[in-house]
Amino acid sequence: MRVEGALALWGLLSCTACFSPPADFTFINGAEPQTLDPAIATGVPENRIISSLFEGLTTRHPETLEPLPGMAESWDVSDDGHVYTFRIREDARWSNGEPFTAHDFVYSWRRALTPETAAQYSYQLWYIKNAEKFNAGEISDFSEVGVRALDDRTLEVTLENPTPYFVSLTSFYTLFPVHRGTVERWGDEWIKPEHIVTNGPFLLRDWRLRHEIYLVKNPRYWDAENVALRSVRVLPSENANTAFNLYEKGTADWHGSMPAHLTDLLLERPDVHVAPYLGTYFVRVNVTRPPLDDPRVRLALFQSVRREDIVRYITRGGEVPAYTFTPPMHGYEPPEAPGYDPEEARRLLAEAGYPGGRGLRKLVYLYNTLEGHRDIAEVLQQQWKENLGVDIELLNQEWKVYLNSQRNLEYDLSRSGWIGDYVDPNTFLDMFVTGGGNNATGWSNEEYDALIARAARTDDHAERMRIFRRAERILVMDGPPVIPLYYYVVRWMYPPYVRGAPPNLLGELFLKNIWIEKEGV
Amino acid sequence: MLVFATRRLLLLPLILFVTATACFFILRTVPGGPFDQERVLPPQIQKNIEAKYSLDRPLVVQYGMYMRDLVHGDLGPSFRYLNRSVNEIILQAFPVSMTLGMLGLMFALTLGVGAGVLAAVKKNTALDYGSMTLAMVGVSVPNFVLGPVLIIAFVYYLDWFPVAGWGRLSHLVLPAVVTGAPYAAYFARLARGGMLEVLQQDYIRTARAKGLPARTVIAKHALKSGLIPVVSFLGPATANLLSGSIVVEMIFDIPGLGTFFTQGALNRDYLLVIGVVLVFATLLLIFNLLVDLAYAWLDPRIRLE
Numbered sequence: 001m002r003v004e005g006a007l008a009l010w011g012l013l014s015c016t017a018c019f020s021p022p023a024d025f026t027f028i029n030g031a032e033p034q035t036l037d038p039a040i041a042t043g044v045p046e047n048r049i050i051s052s053l054f055e056g057l058t059t060r061h062p063e064t065l066e067p068l069p070g071m072a073e074s075w076d077v078s079d080d081g082h083v084y085t086f087r088i089r090e091d092a093r094w095s096n097g098e099p100f101t102a103h104d105f106v107y108s109w110r111r112a113l114t115p116e117t118a119a120q121y122s123y124q125l126w127y128i129k130n131a132e133k134f135n136a137g138e139i140s141d142f143s144e145v146g147v148r149a150l151d152d153r154t155l156e157v158t159l160e161n162p163t164p165y166f167v168s169l170t171s172f173y174t175l176f177p178v179h180r181g182t183v184e185r186w187g188d189e190w191i192k193p194e195h196i197v198t199n200g201p202f203l204l205r206d207w208r209l210r211h212e213i214y215l216v217k218n219p220r221y222w223d224a225e226n227v228a229l230r231s232v233r234v235l236p237s238e239n240a241n242t243a244f245n246l247y248e249k250g251t252a253d254w255h256g257s258m259p260a261h262l263t264d265l266l267l268e269r270p271d272v273h274v275a276p277y278l279g280t281y282f283v284r285v286n287v288t289r290p291p292l293d294d295p296r297v298r299l300a301l302f303q304s305v306r307r308e309d310i311v312r313y314i315t316r317g318g319e320v321p322a323y324t325f326t327p328p329m330h331g332y333e334p335p336e337a338p339g340y341d342p343e344e345a346r347r348l349l350a351e352a353g354y355p356g357g358r359g360l361r362k363l364v365y366l367y368n369t370l371e372g373h374r375d376i377a378e379v380l381q382q383q384w385k386e387n388l389g390v391d392i393e394l395l396n397q398e399w400k401v402y403l404n405s406q407r408n409l410e411y412d413l414s415r416s417g418w419i420g421d422y423v424d425p426n427t428f429l430d431m432f433v434t435g436g437g438n439n440a441t442g443w444s445n446e447e448y449d450a451l452i453a454r455a456a457r458t459d460d461h462a463e464r465m466r467i468f469r470r471a472e473r474i475l476v477m478d479g480p481p482v483i484p485l486y487y488y489v490v491r492w493m494y495p496p497y498v499r500g501a502p503p504n505l506l507g508e509l510f511l512k513n514i515w516i517e518k519e520g521v
Numbered sequence: 522m523l524v525f526a527t528r529r530l531l532l533l534p535l536i537l538f539v540t541a542t543a544c545f546f547i548l549r550t551v552p553g554g555p556f557d558q559e560r561v562l563p564p565q566i567q568k569n570i571e572a573k574y575s576l577d578r579p580l581v582v583q584y585g586m587y588m589r590d591l592v593h594g595d596l597g598p599s600f601r602y603l604n605r606s607v608n609e610i611i612l613q614a615f616p617v618s619m620t621l622g623m624l625g626l627m628f629a630l631t632l633g634v635g636a637g638v639l640a641a642v643k644k645n646t647a648l649d650y651g652s653m654t655l656a657m658v659g660v661s662v663p664n665f666v667l668g669p670v671l672i673i674a675f676v677y678y679l680d681w682f683p684v685a686g687w688g689r690l691s692h693l694v695l696p697a698v699v700t701g702a703p704y705a706a707y708f709a710r711l712a713r714g715g716m717l718e719v720l721q722q723d724y725i726r727t728a729r730a731k732g733l734p735a736r737t738v739i740a741k742h743a744l745k746s747g748l749i750p751v752v753s754f755l756g757p758a759t760a761n762l763l764s765g766s767i768v769v770e771m772i773f774d775i776p777g778l779g780t781f782f783t784q785g786a787l788n789r790d791y792l793l794v795i796g797v798v799l800v801f802a803t804l805l806l807i808f809n810l811l812v813d814l815a816y817a818w819l820d821p822r823i824r825l826e
Binding site for chain 1: 551552553554556557558559560561562563564565566568569570572573574601602603604605610613614669672676677683684685686687688771772773774776780781787788789
């Protein structure tokens with residue numbers, strides 16, 4: 001009986017005692033990836049793995065994020081900015097040894113746009129002629145969509161409008177190629193380690209849910225000689241304290257965040273790297289509800305928040321106070337915006353008929369469950385009371401309930417955040433066009449809509465930036481539907497022996513570029 | 522006894538059916554859907570997704586489809602872990618929770634029953650007071666406090682165990698202790714109470730009067746009946762332990778069922794939540810049945826029929 005018991009226990013333990021060998025580089029990826037299928041993936045943790053397994057027409061410079069040749073060794077753009085011709089590199093191969101061709105992109109983009117695939121980010125392909133119609137099922141003949149392989153090595157893409165950041169978009173995972181034979185043979189199971197065929201710098205060796213992902217170098221990758229890491233372990237650790245412990249005890253070599261309560265202590269350390277991030281923390285204002293339908297009230301709220309207090313005492317991680325919605329980025333300097341001016345704010349509120357806040361109903365500030373959001377909400381509550389005499393009631397909701405309330409405009413003020421998909425002001429500013437799905441404020445401005453539409457038709461970079469500045473000036477000056485609070489920063493932790501991992505504006509980690517400078521590796 | 526066990530096992534599908542039905546409709550009353558996110562999707566894409574997962578069908582039709590699949594043992598797809606089925610997730614996570622739960626249970630039973638019996642035998646001594654104080658502490662200290670305290674002591678100071686993770690035997694020790702500690706404390710109190718009651722019985726007095734050694738009296742005569750309260754708690758405790766603990770899993774990064782359940786609820790991953798609930802319900806029913814059978818063995822006066 002005792003022997004049987006011991007055997008049973010051994011059997012159980014042996015199920016778990018299956019661990020991967022140590023890797024050259026181990027990093028903490030946060031949440032467990034929803035999927036590794038490039039077409040249907042959506043998040044940052046997914047991106048870090050998918051961008052290592054697959055490669056699009058272009059890749060990105062790890063620091064500046066400028067597009068670099070990937071599967072395409074070169075590309076031409078027609079004079080009118082509508083037609084892009086990509087030349088696929090001759091030495092490109094799938095991980096099973098099959099040659100890589102332009103047809104692989106046609107198949108993959110068609111798959112991403114097919115309604116049955118249900119790709120959430122398929123709109124990243126809508127810049128292509130007729131892609132939106134095909135995705136919506138309005139047309140079923142894919143030959144009407146502006147993508148075709150002229151031969152094995154030439155891919156021609158015709159766009160709806162000149163889109164200067166289209167080349168950058170080709171390094172976004174929704175536009176990555178997938179291996180047709182594998183997808184068609186295995187269906188949903190094609191991304192399992194035993195089936196998957198990839199074309200990027202790494203291969204998927206193992207993937208156990210919420211346990212680990214193990215990658216090894218792909219010897220068939222066209223640039224394999226410049227990939228230093230032979231193996232990578234990915235740990236999905238969502239708990240901030242546990243993730244920090246793993247990093248601190250040397251189990252992980254890289255961690256993409258830090259526990260909020262340790263920020264002050266950690267910021268002094270040399271292994272902490274803080275850099276700008278393409279994201280803004282802001283408050284949405286529901287302009288459909290009185291008294292917030294009065295632009296003066298909104299502007300008064302905008303001008304009476306001392307953002308410096310929030311970044312200095314609450315977030316404390318190097319965040320930058322924000323007065324514009326779009327963070328500064330390469331080639332774009334946001335316009336001047338109203339600053340902190342409580343005197344002017346009081347004047348505006350009085351002008352709107354609420355001197356000292358008298359007569360103004362209590363406003364409800366909606367936020368989702370997170371300690372940091374609550375702290376910021378309390379600071380805002382106090383500042384609006386002190387500066388304007390406005391009473392704020394805080395309303396905390398669980399994430400999905402909060403999203404539901406925000407979407408249905410069941411709020412007065414709602415905490416929000418927005419992270420750009422690509423380095424271009426459009427990823428922020430096209431949100432607030434009339435009826436835009438992500439507008440969620442009820443705000444509408446004809447001139448603003450016209451400017452955003454004009455920017456979409458303009459291929460001159462300098463002119464586009466001027467148009468965006470004009471649009472953004474309207475957004476933050478003309479009775480703003482948003483109250484930007486701060487621009488996010490990336491806070492990465494990695495020791496000096498990890499090289500080639502500079503923080504960048506999109507917080508992307510490029511495993512391809514990393515090397516380890518320590519003995520034995 | 523066989524009839525009793527068979528009857529209870531036959532009830533299992535009916536209970537699971539009622540549980541699945543209740544879960545299915547209750548989950549749908551909560552605001553927010555599985556694919557809601559901060560970035561609102563264009564309506565046509567939302568439509569494509571809903572069509573793929575049949576979320577665009579009337580609720581009753583969805584329920585019918587779910588029940589049809591359930592009868593065939595298919596728990597459906599996960600809405601969070603795309604490309605994964607609920608069956609696959611449970612098959613991957615349940616052995617993890619079961620291993621950890623069994624170790625926690627072994628730890629809890631060994632320490633708890635040992636301490637409880639000892640406290641009863643040495644009633645009103647320092648040993649009794651000491652172990653009962655510890656048991657009180659064990660019941661009162663939540664595992665989100667105990668876990669970090671053990672990490673500081675055994676990981677940071679002594680460096681005996683890894684801080685978190687899964688895969689090696691050394692990964693199991695601290696989570697098993699944290700998982701089992703509150704149960705150990707509870708078992709200790711139950712064992713002490715049960716043993717004290719039995720030790721006052723006439724047949725124990727007779728056994729002692731016959732000159733049997735104290736150890737024999739306790740091991741052969743008292744333990745069997747004295748542990749009935751422990752056994753009665755064993756059913757729900759085992760079901761609880763084997764189905765995973767969200768807190769322990771979060772603290773030690775353990776890929777068990779507990780986190781899938783809570784995250785599933787937060788993500789509105791409806792079918793995953795129902796799947797885990799069904800696993801828990803099955804465990805609960807089976808272990809309660811085993812407890813009832815154990816009663817009869819421990820105390821022949823109990824007639825199950």
